[in-house]
Amino acid sequence: MPMSPKSIEEKMTKMLNAWRTLTPKKTYGGLTLEQFEAFVNDSLGARASVAAVEDNRMQAIAVREACDYVFLAKSELVVAGVLADPTEGADSAIYEAFGYVRKSARKSGLTRKAKAARKEAA
Numbered sequence: 001m002p003m004s005p006k007s008i009e010e011k012m013t014k015m016l017n018a019w020r021t022l023t024p025k026k027t028y029g030g031l032t033l034e035q036f037e038a039f040v041n042d043s044l045g046a047r048a049s050v051a052a053v054e055d056n057r058m059q060a061i062a063v064r065e066a067c068d069y070v071f072l073a074k075s076e077l078v079v080a081g082v083l084a085d086p087t088e089g090a091d092s093a094i095y096e097a098f099g100y101v102r103k104s105a106r107k108s109g110l111t112r113k114a115k116a117a118r119k120e121a122a
Helices: 005-022 033-084 093-097 115-121
Strands: none
Touching: 005 033, 033 093
């Protein structure tokens, strides 16, 4: 099973602390403590970069949500202005282009079932 980034970071910290504390002058696998620390620091630096990108992403999302909130409030004003405009209104092309259904294109909503369908339901 692959290790998670968090568990790898914990392993790095554990290994470095143990090596520093117990045998700082020894070499393992052809590496000194300083050489091994360089590899660990590369990984930790990359992790810091990822964290900074994630922080920037979260900040950008928060800004986007605030801007969207303002947009939605202003769009309601614009649509209300189109509806109130004597030359446009609820049956205008601009209203439809904004994504709304023109008044003349709306269905009444009233439906009546055929007599045969009503008898079968009973």
